[in-house]
Amino acid sequence: MTDAAVIELRGFAISRNDTLLLEPTDMVIATGERLLITGPSGCGKSTFLKRLCALEPGNEEQVWLRGEQAARWEMPKLRKTMAYLPQTPVMLEGSVRDNLCLGLSLRVYKGMQFSDDRLRDALASVNLDIDLESNATRLSPGQKARVALLQRLMLTPDVLLCDEPIASLDQENAQLVVRVLAEAGAAGMTQIIVSHQGLPDLYGRQYRLNQARLELVE
Amino acid sequence: MSVIEIGWGQLLLSLLFILLAAAASLYYQLRMERDLLVGTVRTFLQLALVGYVLQFIFDLEHPLLILLLYLWMLFWAAQAIHSRVDESEVAIMGPTFVSMAVTFTLITSMVTSLVIQVEPWYRPQYFIPLGGMIAGNAMTAISLSLERLLSSLRQQRAEVELILSLGGSWQEASQRLRRDSIKAGMIPSVNAMMTVGLVSLPGMMSGQILAGVDPEQAIRYQILVMLMLVGATALGTLIVVNLILRRCFTRFDQLRL
Numbered sequence: 001m002t003d004a005a006v007i008e009l010r011g012f013a014i015s016r017n018d019t020l021l022l023e024p025t026d027m028v029i030a031t032g033e034r035l036l037i038t039g040p041s042g043c044g045k046s047t048f049l050k051r052l053c054a055l056e057p058g059n060e061e062q063v064w065l066r067g068e069q070a071a072r073w074e075m076p077k078l079r080k081t082m083a084y085l086p087q088t089p090v091m092l093e094g095s096v097r098d099n100l101c102l103g104l105s106l107r108v109y110k111g112m113q114f115s116d117d118r119l120r121d122a123l124a125s126v127n128l129d130i131d132l133e134s135n136a137t138r139l140s141p142g143q144k145a146r147v148a149l150l151q152r153l154m155l156t157p158d159v160l161l162c163d164e165p166i167a168s169l170d171q172e173n174a175q176l177v178v179r180v181l182a183e184a185g186a187a188g189m190t191q192i193i194v195s196h197q198g199l200p201d202l203y204g205r206q207y208r209l210n211q212a213r214l215e216l217v218e
Numbered sequence: 219m220s221v222i223e224i225g226w227g228q229l230l231l232s233l234l235f236i237l238l239a240a241a242a243s244l245y246y247q248l249r250m251e252r253d254l255l256v257g258t259v260r261t262f263l264q265l266a267l268v269g270y271v272l273q274f275i276f277d278l279e280h281p282l283l284i285l286l287l288y289l290w291m292l293f294w295a296a297q298a299i300h301s302r303v304d305e306s307e308v309a310i311m312g313p314t315f316v317s318m319a320v321t322f323t324l325i326t327s328m329v330t331s332l333v334i335q336v337e338p339w340y341r342p343q344y345f346i347p348l349g350g351m352i353a354g355n356a357m358t359a360i361s362l363s364l365e366r367l368l369s370s371l372r373q374q375r376a377e378v379e380l381i382l383s384l385g386g387s388w389q390e391a392s393q394r395l396r397r398d399s400i401k402a403g404m405i406p407s408v409n410a411m412m413t414v415g416l417v418s419l420p421g422m423m424s425g426q427i428l429a430g431v432d433p434e435q436a437i438r439y440q441i442l443v444m445l446m447l448v449g450a451t452a453l454g455t456l457i458v459v460n461l462i463l464r465r466c467f468t469r470f471d472q473l474r475l
Binding site: 053054055056057060071075076077079080083084085086088090092102103105106107108109151152155 | 376377379380381382383384385386387390468470471472
């Protein structure tokens with residue numbers, strides 16, 4: 001394992017209800033790498049991401065993060081390092097500010113703070129013209145998706161696991177999100193992005209999840 | 219003040235009330251005659267039986283017998299919660315039994331030994347009826363909070379996983395659910411304090427007054443009962459929610475349900 005490897009999978013397999021979703025797979029992902037995984041819906045792409053960050057049980061002993069087996073990590077620290085962005089954005093009851101700052105109330109981010117200026121800049125960077133006080137649960141799906149993305153990006157995880165980041169967005173906003181992800185990637189954030197439609201302008205390795213195998217797309 | 223004793227003959231007269239209900243049932247074809255009959259017979263039999271058992275225990279005043287009755291009540295309370303909260307994925311029997319046992323024992327013994335200062339503290343005349351009220355109310359509170367906890371864990375799965383995915387521990391992810399569930403169990407007993415005496419007289423107080431107790435004494439007992447029930451529902455829900463919540467998450471902070 002090289003120093004630059006951030007994630008290593010050893011015999012990583014997924015089965016659920018007696019169906020094999022992924023055959024035992026070995027993979028090394030280097031720091032700053034951006035990976036795209038495509039495949040038909042329902043093939044287990046989302047499950048793959050959730051198992052990587054141990055949100056779903058079953059693979060804690062097959063993932064190594066920074067050279068340490070996931071099972072040996074404290075889970076809050078593991079998920080702070082490797083954040084997961086679900087396909088359907090979830091907004092808690094409260095303002096946009098409350099939701100952007102949700103992570104700050106957690107122990108692992110103790111001491112971290114965002115000024116309102118910083119929050120407004122972040123909203124502007126994804127073309128969101130909304131007030132920090134507005135009710136987050138009343139936003140449109142496209143707006144929620146962008147708030148959810150910022151919610152994680154602002155916590156600057158080392159690795160971002162992104163589940164269908166542009167599926168609910170129109171073309172203009174999709175391009176915006178792709179650009180923001182690319183910028184974060186250029187700044188050194190490792191990304192594993194799952195998308196059934198593929199992602200334009202993505203550099204990095206691309207895999208296709210097909211018949212329980214991750215096939216490298218050349 | 220003296221009590222007029224009711225003889226069995228007088229009691230039979232009260233069957234007139236049942237006949238009235240039965241007549242209504244026949245006239246309006248409510249088809250409740252059977253239930254009325256069974257219910258009446260069961261009321262007579264069950265209460266007569268309990269009366270004899272209580273008389274027996276009161277006469278003997280043997281700690282072992284009281285212990286037996288205590289375990290009997292405990293078992294049925296836990297059983298009732300278990301059948302009411304239908305849960306297959308999380309084992310709830312152990313935690314409900316523990317929370318019932320701790321609440322029942324602690325609150326009842328505090329009331330008899332500390333507040334009323336009965337000698338000995340387990341004297342059945344006090345321990346059994348007070349314990350019965352505590353067990354009954356704790357039972358309702360525990361099942362209310364459990365139902366709330368398990369249903370909201372399932373409904374709000376996305377919110378819980380959101381906080382976990384951001385790096386929250388299972389405690390942080392379930393903080394709000396914990397609060398809501400404990401509250402759900404406590405609210406009825408707290409609300410009861412608000413309306414007591416305004417709408418209806420509590421059964422125990424009415425009973426004591428009928429039995430010839432000075433109303434002022436009856437009121438003091440009722441106040442004690444209201445307060446001890448708040449303590450019992452708080453303690454019972456607190457214990458059960460905390461015990462169950464831990465079981466809903468794996469050691470890797472994953473939602474088990």
